[in-house]
Amino acid sequence: MSTGIRKPARKIDLRRYPGFVHLAVFCMIILYAPLLIVAVYSFNASTSITLWGGFSLQWYEEVFFGLESAKFKDAAWNSFTIAISAAVVSTCFATSAALGMLRAGEFRGRPVSFALINLPLMVPEIVTAVATLIFFNWINFERGIGTILVAHIVFCIPFAYLPIAARLEGISGIYEQAALDLYATRWEAFRLVLLPLMAPGVLSGFLLAFIISLDDFIITNFVKGAGVETLPTAIFGAVKQGIKPNIMAISTLLLVLSFIFVTLSWLIGRMGTDSGRAAD
Amino acid sequence: MNAETGNPSAAAAVEVREVEKVFGPPTTGARALAGVSLNILDNEFFTLLGPSGCGKTTLLRIIAGFETVTSGRVFLFGDEIEDLPPNKRPVNTVFQQYALFPHMSVAENVAFGLHRLRHPKAEVAKRVDEALDLVQLGEFAARRPSQLSGGQQQRVALARALAPRPKVLLLDEPLSALDLKLRQAMRVELKSLQEETGITFIFVTHDQEEALTMSDRIAVMSRGEVQQIGTAHDIYDRPRNRFVADFIGETNLLDVTVENVDDGSVACRLQDGGLLQATPSGEAAAGTAGHVSIRPEQLVLVPPQEPALMQGVVDRLIYLGTDNQHLVQLADGSEIRVRTQAAQQAEKDFAPGDKVGIRVNPGTARLLVD
Ligand SMILES: Nc1ncnc2c1ncn2[C@@H]1O[C@H](COP(=O)(O)OP(=O)(O)OP(=O)(O)O)[C@@H](O)[C@H]1O
Numbered sequence: 001m002s003t004g005i006r007k008p009a010r011k012i013d014l015r016r017y018p019g020f021v022h023l024a025v026f027c028m029i030i031l032y033a034p035l036l037i038v039a040v041y042s043f044n045a046s047t048s049i050t051l052w053g054g055f056s057l058q059w060y061e062e063v064f065f066g067l068e069s070a071k072f073k074d075a076a077w078n079s080f081t082i083a084i085s086a087a088v089v090s091t092c093f094a095t096s097a098a099l100g101m102l103r104a105g106e107f108r109g110r111p112v113s114f115a116l117i118n119l120p121l122m123v124p125e126i127v128t129a130v131a132t133l134i135f136f137n138w139i140n141f142e143r144g145i146g147t148i149l150v151a152h153i154v155f156c157i158p159f160a161y162l163p164i165a166a167r168l169e170g171i172s173g174i175y176e177q178a179a180l181d182l183y184a185t186r187w188e189a190f191r192l193v194l195l196p197l198m199a200p201g202v203l204s205g206f207l208l209a210f211i212i213s214l215d216d217f218i219i220t221n222f223v224k225g226a227g228v229e230t231l232p233t234a235i236f237g238a239v240k241q242g243i244k245p246n247i248m249a250i251s252t253l254l255l256v257l258s259f260i261f262v263t264l265s266w267l268i269g270r271m272g273t274d275s276g277r278a279a280d
Numbered sequence: 281m282n283a284e285t286g287n288p289s290a291a292a293a294v295e296v297r298e299v300e301k302v303f304g305p306p307t308t309g310a311r312a313l314a315g316v317s318l319n320i321l322d323n324e325f326f327t328l329l330g331p332s333g334c335g336k337t338t339l340l341r342i343i344a345g346f347e348t349v350t351s352g353r354v355f356l357f358g359d360e361i362e363d364l365p366p367n368k369r370p371v372n373t374v375f376q377q378y379a380l381f382p383h384m385s386v387a388e389n390v391a392f393g394l395h396r397l398r399h400p401k402a403e404v405a406k407r408v409d410e411a412l413d414l415v416q417l418g419e420f421a422a423r424r425p426s427q428l429s430g431g432q433q434q435r436v437a438l439a440r441a442l443a444p445r446p447k448v449l450l451l452d453e454p455l456s457a458l459d460l461k462l463r464q465a466m467r468v469e470l471k472s473l474q475e476e477t478g479i480t481f482i483f484v485t486h487d488q489e490e491a492l493t494m495s496d497r498i499a500v501m502s503r504g505e506v507q508q509i510g511t512a513h514d515i516y517d518r519p520r521n522r523f524v525a526d527f528i529g530e531t532n533l534l535d536v537t538v539e540n541v542d543d544g545s546v547a548c549r550l551q552d553g554g555l556l557q558a559t560p561s562g563e564a565a566a567g568t569a570g571h572v573s574i575r576p577e578q579l580v581l582v583p584p585q586e587p588a589l590m591q592g593v594v595d596r597l598i599y600l601g602t603d604n605q606h607l608v609q610l611a612d613g614s615e616i617r618v619r620t621q622a623a624q625q626a627e628k629d630f631a632p633g634d635k636v637g638i639r640v641n642p643g644t645a646r647l648l649v650d
């Protein structure tokens with residue numbers, strides 16, 4: 001009954017294209033060299049950001065216990081509470097949206113709804129940021145944690161939607177019908193059968209939303225109130241006064257965290273793709 | 281075409297009355313059912329048989345409640361069920377793709393319906409054991425469906441649908457994914473299961489052999505219409521029209537003109553002049569054209585000098601294990617299939633190229649009036 005994942009047969013070997021190797025190496029360097037440098041220099045014993053003075057953990061120590069540590073801890077606390085709340089709420093919205101789009105049958109506004117859900121991914125973030133700011137001003141909403149949270153929930157929805165919808169699309173409707181046939185109510189069919197089957201997608205969507213919220217800068221910077229900082233805005237603020245190696249340490253920590261979450265999201269999204277699919 | 285509706289005075293487990301189903305817009309949409317009427321009796325093993333796309337699944341889904349009717353009515357033990365959602369109908373389905381819940385064990389799958397009906401825990405455990413024993417899967421209770429073979433999954437699906445003791449069990453081509461040996465074994469199992477439990481089975485298949493071996497009654501469907509309802513014998517020996525004769529088993533269809541009608545028997549003139557007595561499937565009028573159906577096993581080959589209805593030349597001989605099939609070419613170029621039992625073959629063996637006479641066993645020709 002399981003069809004597994006079909007791997008597309010590779011017809012052409014990309015490596016044979018002229019210049020492919022050079023281009024690939026070039027892209028890799030541009031993408032990852034800066035990250036690597038930041039990570040390496042976060043362990044630098046000297047205060048210089050260009051000269052290597054030996055290995056040390058002093059900048060990590062400074063991040064956690066130094067002069068600015070209180071500021072960063074506050075920002076980190078804000079970031080995490082906002083990211084978790086935004087991810088939870090946007091995942092709920094995204095799940096409902098996916099159910100509506102894929103399980104409610106054909107309805108008139110479906111293509112439009114699909115566009116509306118995914119459009120935010122294509123709108124330049126600065127436009128969303130300005131628009132959100134104007135909107136909050138217009139309804140006289142006091143800026144602060146609340147405005148950040150609302151904005152994050154909204155722009156996280158399409159990110160959470162993608163893995164959830166992808167997962168749901170692969171689950172045949174026959175399971176819910178079997179549940180209904182066995183006397184389950186619609187809610188029971190959802191809770192006991194469909195939700196467990198789509199759980200990997202939901203979790204994957206949650207992690208993606210979490211990480212997107214955690215490292216958002218532009219929108220946050222626009223809608224945050226005075227004195228309220230998240231990690232990215234706090235880092236930006238600190239960098240304005242000159243780049244110190246402790247910024248590199250924080251960045252490295254965030255990088256590791258992002259990496260873990262994205263990997264988790266990917267692994268979970270893949271998990272059990274076999275068992276959830278039914279041959280039709 | 282009007283369908284027979286069985287015996288209306290007996291208590292019908294399921295009555296389908298003039299049901300029509302159109303997918304999409306009423307005028308331009310696809311017409312899956314074009315006025316189907318059926319009476320399925322309590323404790324009956326009833327089969328819907330027909331070629332792919334004739335509307336069998338659609339009819340089953342209407343009875344289960346997954347599809348609404350465009351017009352017509354459906355009754356379950358005398359009550360109209362149009363407004364009942366699937367989870368309120370005392371009807372369970374064995375899906376063609378089994379649809380076992382992949383995240384639950386075999387026992388949890390079987391217990392699912394019982395839990396939804398709020399049976400006490402001890403009762404659920406007892407009934408799950410019973411259901412799994414019934415399909416001989418007791419030792420697999422803790423496994424996941426993905427750890428079972430196709431045949432075992434099929435039996436879990438059966439146990440899961442039987443455990444809540446529905447009044448009617450719907451089976452949509454449940455054997456089609458199994459190999460031949462397993463399919464034959466399951467036919468016997470299904471039939472005895474139906475007799476043991478006394479549950480009304482509505483079984484869908486496009487395999488006529490399956491239908492003939494298991495069913496109490498069969499409804500032959502084609503293009504959204506019921507062509508004939510009857511026992512295996514009715515349908516095989518007394519097909520009502522050309523479609524049924526052709527679809528069920530193998531048959532020879534001969535073009536004839538009705539010569540003379542005498543109650544219960546009709547004299548038919550064959551193309552090459554021979555005269556044949558046939559039983560008509562309906563009202564036959566002298567002078568009209570029609571088809572006569574004769575099963576290959578009701579024909580006998582004789583040496584060309586003996587009296588026979590038709591003359592021909594053996595074209596090919598096909599060995600089928602228990603039977604031999606002769607393809608005999610007639611003067612007008614058409615082919616006739618004649619089947620003889622291989623065991624009796626030895627003395628009257630005809631080889632390709634031999635001239636032969638063909639006789640018809642008396643009373644086995646059927647004139648199809650349609
Ligand atoms: N959801 C649907 N939308 C549109 N047309 C449909 C739908 N379901 C079935 N049909 C059409 O209705 C007709 C009957 O389909 P149905 O599935 O009942 O056939 P079937 O007898 O079960 O065939 P098979 O033996 O191939 O399963 C077919 O022509 C099919 O294309």
Ligand SMILES: [Mg+2]
Pocket residue numbers: 336337338452
């Ligand atoms: Mg079907």
